[in-house]
Amino acid sequence: MRSAETMVELRGITKRFPGITANDAISFKLAKGEIHALLGENGAGKSTLMNILFGLYQPDEGEIWVKGSKEAITSPQKAIELGIGMVHQHFKLVQPFTVTENIILGSEPRKGAAIDYKSAQSKVSSLSEQYGLSVDPKAKIQDISVGMQQRVEILKTLYRGADILIFDEPTAVLTPQEIQELMEILRKLAGEGKSIILITHKLKEIMALADTVTIIRRGKVIDTVSVAETNPQQLAEKMVGRSVIFEVAKKKAEPGSAVLSVKGLTATGNRGNLALNGLSLEVRKGEILGLAGVDGNGQSELIEALTGLRQVQSGEIRLNGTQLTNATPRAISESGLSHIPEDRHKHGLVLDFTMSENMVLETYYNPKFSKGMFLNAEAIDKHAEKLIREFDVRTPSIYNKARSLSGGNQQKAIIARELDKAPDVLIAAQPTRGLDVGAIEFVHKKLIEARDQGKAVLLISFELDEIRNVSDRIAVIYEGQIVGEVLPENTNDEELGLLMAGSARAGKGGQS
Incomplete structure (x- = not known):
């Protein structure tokens, strides 16, 4: 139960970057045992504010009070000493290290000159059991799921004694099942007196989990309200400053012939496992085929095979009848396929390139963007300005590096670039x-x-609401195969969940 004791108070925090005020005199309070959501659009200043609290940035103005004392948090180490832990949206884990090695990194217990792994594993197991964070202390990070990696990040903060926990978009990379598990973990942490700040844009999760919500828009606090006294529509309007439509209107699809045809695709995963097991599907002209499934059932390998990033052992991929099995990424792109990747940092952007450069990553060699051996910088910049304006990508300049943008604005830039190519298949x-x-x-x-x-x-997509709302047809993938096909209007989350868990169904197209 939340107490009246204030654990964190931010007073008039202001942070400026070249060309932008990210935080404009923001004040914020967090009580003991409270789950306080920080809600705002991409680029609203939520992560900047929490990076200040965690010592990654220094405020230009304002004060930070922690447990009743005014503090200068000059580094993450100082934040950790004050009992503040942060679980970042993009995890800070060393992939070849074990779970235990990651958790104790920088705080290794010693037995003489050697690291005492036995006592470390014992403490990790104890914390894991106490908070319901089931994870194998000896497993390597590269061998566990994204959901498990997040648990490691949570354990890392608890191992260092954190009682104030910041979660930056914690469900962005989780499956529906993992989201439910995380929500239970956060409730348990709050129940044991931990104070939690939840940076999110997901209204459903705020309504289910948070006690209080502070809404930030363009760097300013719009309101702080009790979750019990609001609703998703009110929160959405405060967040974006206008009425929001949750279910996009669309006319009934009128699909034509198959444009993308995949037959009997078989491919191995990174660890030599059978990732695609004779998978077949078709996507037709004028339709959206939604592919639903729990993460790790072959989605990533299918995307890589379709875009030329993974060799397949058997089967075929055809686009407009042209054989593209094991073709190069450039050949596939030039054949009319565009790709919004699932990991914008690994496959979507070059983070240290400017936004202008990122907008022509796949088309820079086109005559309109190059003159012989030299790039036509003026044409590239005009192209970037047009796309950034049309897709409302919020950046102070087309010359800002991609890494300086919020995650959402990075994603919007990728979508702008890929749709601009006017593909036959997206x-x-x-x-x-x-x-x-x-x-x-x-x-x-x-x-x-x-x-x-x-x-x-x-x-x-892992978002079932998105799959059902946007798709004209839904295929379900399980263990590298399509195990069912349904129509959105004839199914529900329960049936999709069963299919995603490998339960067979009779018939297709929504007929049970």
Whole structure:
């Protein structure tokens, strides 16, 4: 139960970057045992504010009070000493290290000159059991799921004694099942007196989990309200400053012939496992095929095979009848396939390139962007300005590096670039991951516009609401195979969940 004791108070925090005021005199309070959500659009200043609290940035103005004392948090180490821990959206883990090695990194217990791994493993196991964070202390990070990696990050903060926990978009990379598990973990942590700040744009999760919500828009606090006294529509309007449509309107699809045809695709995963097991599917002109499934059932390998990033052992991929099995990424792109990747940092952007450069990553060699051996910088910049304006990508300049943008604005830039190529097939993998409700509405409209222009769209998403709302047809993937196909209007989350867990169904197309 939340107490009246204030654990954190931010007073008039202001932070400026070149060309932008990220935080404008923000004040915020967190009580003991409280789950306090920080809600705002992409680029609203939520992560900047929490990076100040965690010592990654220094405020230009304002004061930070922790447990009743005014503090200068000059580094993450100082934050950790004050009992503050942060679980970042993009995890800070060393992939080849074990769970225990990651948790104790920088705080290794010693037995003489050697690291005492036995006592470390014992403490990790004890914390894991206390908070319901089931994880194998000896497993390597590279061998465990994203959900398990997040648990390691939580354990890392608890191991260092944190009683104030910051979660930055914690469900952005989780499956529906993992989201439910995380919510139970957060409730348990709050129940044991931990104070939690939850940076999110997901209204459903705020309503289910938080006690209080502070809404930030363009760097300013709009309101702080009790979750019990509000609703998703009110929160959405405060967040984006206008009315938001949660279910995008679309006319019934009129699909034509198959544009993308996949037959009997077999491929191995990174660890030599059978990731695709004779998978077959078709995406037709003028339709959105939604691919639902629990993470790790072959979605990533299918995307890589379709885009030329993974060799397949057997089967075929055809685009407009042309054989593209094991073709190069450039050949596939030039054949009319665009790709919104599931990991914007690994496959979507070059983070240290400018936004202008990122907008022509796949087309820089086109005559309109190059003159012989030299790039036409003026044409590239005009192109970037046009896309950034049309897709409302919030950046002070086209010359800002991609890494300086919020995650949502990075995603919008990728979507702008891929749709601008006017593809015959658009693969949209987790296209709204990390986006706020206003941006999600925008992306969904763009996908439906592409469909209505006769494009074939393959939507791969862990968000069942998104799959059911946007798709015209839904295929379910399990252990590298399509195990069922349903129509959105004839199914529900329960049935999709059963299919995603490998339960067979009789018939297809929504007929039980």
